[in-house]
Amino acid sequence: MAPTLSKRIQLVDLVSLHRRLKPELDAEIEKVIASASFINGAVVGELECALSKYLGIRFAVGCANGTDALQIALMALGIGRGDEVITTPFSFAATVEAIMLVGATPRYVDIDERTFNMNADLLEEAITPKTKAIMPVHLYGQAAEIDRITHIACEHGLDVIEDNAQSFGATYKGKKVGTFGRISTTSFFPAKNLGAFGDAGAMFTNDEELFWKLKMIAQHGAKIRYTHEYLGMNSRLDSIQAAVLKVKLNYLDEFNARRRAAADLYDKYLSDANVQTPYRDPNGMHIFHQYTILLSKTGERDELQKFLNAHGIPSSVHYPMPLHLQKAFVNEAYPKGALPIAESIAERVLSLPMHTELDEEQIAYIAEKIIEFVGSKS
Numbered sequence: 359m360a361p362t363l364s365k366r367i368q369l370v371d372l373v374s375l376h377r378r379l380k381p382e383l384d385a386e387i388e389k390v391i392a393s394a395s396f397i398n399g400a401v402v403g404e405l406e407c408a409l410s411k412y413l414g415i416r417f418a419v420g421c422a423n424g425t426d427a428l429q430i431a432l433m434a435l436g437i438g439r440g441d442e443v444i445t446t447p448f449s450f451a452a453t454v455e456a457i458m459l460v461g462a463t464p465r466y467v468d469i470d471e472r473t474f475n476m477n478a479d480l481l482e483e484a485i486t487p488k489t490k491a492i493m494p495v496h497l498y499g500q501a502a503e504i505d506r507i508t509h510i511a512c513e514h515g516l517d518v519i520e521d522n523a524q525s526f527g528a529t530y531k532g533k534k535v536g537t538f539g540r541i542s543t544t545s546f547f548p549a550k551n552l553g554a555f556g557d558a559g560a561m562f563t564n565d566e567e568l569f570w571k572l573k574m575i576a577q578h579g580a581k582i583r584y585t586h587e588y589l590g591m592n593s594r595l596d597s598i599q600a601a602v603l604k605v606k607l608n609y610l611d612e613f614n615a616r617r618r619a620a621a622d623l624y625d626k627y628l629s630d631a632n633v634q635t636p637y638r639d640p641n642g643m644h645i646f647h648q649y650t651i652l653l654s655k656t657g658e659r660d661e662l663q664k665f666l667n668a669h670g671i672p673s674s675v676h677y678p679m680p681l682h683l684q685k686a687f688v689n690e691a692y693p694k695g696a697l698p699i700a701e702s703i704a705e706r707v708l709s710l711p712m713h714t715e716l717d718e719e720q721i722a723y724i725a726e727k728i729i730e731f732v733g734s735k736s
């Protein structure tokens with residue numbers, strides 16, 4: 359614990375954020391309780407309208423979480439056994455779980471060394487006659503090269519599903535990510551940039567027919583009660599979560615601006631540190647779901663983490679093992695060494711505290727301790 363700091367440093371600080379918004383949150387939650395309309399309450403529709411307006415897309419469908427959102431998107435496109443979906447090996451497990459849960463096979467494209475997103479240069483060689491869709495992830499709050507990805511997809515007649523769980527509000531060439539693909543999905547897991555008070559997620563599309571399919575699959579495949587047109591699931595967005603999200607959505611741009619300001623300060627205080635600070639693609643606006651540094655040496659991360667922890671600085675690793683090397687998703691087409699960039703990056707990344715409540719004193723202190731451990735460039 360750092361004796362000089364006025365506030366304990368947290369990896370994510372939802373307590374302080376929610377304290378600031380408490381009167382509004384309480385009032386909206388109270389309305390749901392008073393109505394007792396906990397499933398499919400009016401607030402769910404209100405939130406869906408507000409979400410689609412925010413993103414600039416015709417349709418939004420709430421669902422239970424970001425993992426379901428990906429699975430429902432694949433189901434709505436009719437993707438299943440015998441099909442292949444191209445994705446990144448450097449993401450949260452949900453991305454590949456969804457592909458495998460519908461019975462499809464993931465194919466991986468290695469990542470870009472600077473953004474850690476899918477490397478669009480390698481995309482075409484991963485396409486086979488079985489490929490049905492490309493599922494890029496906008497990692498850490500920064501867009502993948504989504505215009506090139508959608509262009510390649512279009513030339514090959516493939517669908518694009520954007521996994522936008524980490525970048526809701528980020529832009530690429532002036533346009534919000536999550537509006538480029540045929541479908542995009544997001545997660546409102548509490549620690550995401552827009553977080554609920556539990557699990558929640560959403561799907562987006564401009565295609566009216568797909569909108570109905572997504573909506574129905576999330577509700578047992580039925581539009582009219584007890585008339586099931588599709589094989590569906592129970593993946594509804596709770597009214598209480600919708601009420602929380604409706605309040606927080608009004609502040610999302612402010613939350614993202616605060617994260618960007620914290621990232622600017624990290625960049626400033628770490629400018630001389632012997633680490634690589636996050637690359638910002640000039641084509642996009644990064645909203646810093648994570649502020650992840652890249653260490654120069656393999657093997658120093660665990661020691662740095664311990665050192666920081668001993669000084670009251672929590673940190674986290676997103677992600678320590680690429681998806682193709684995980685036991686649960688083992689894939690003989692991708693043995694160790696098959697995706698060298700992702701494998702090397704996974705050993706050297708470290709995510710620093712990042713949230714809306716960080717102050718300059720804390721960031722300067724974190725940077726000072728990092729430099730104490732890794733040294734400076736000069």
Ligand SMILES: *Cc1c(COP(=O)(O)O)cnc(C)c1O
Pocket residue numbers: 423424425426449450452453495521523524544545546547557558559
């Ligand atoms: C968080 C996340 C998900 C899953 O979201 P849940 O709401 O936790 O199911 C999917 N993909 C990525 C990239 C994520 O970060």
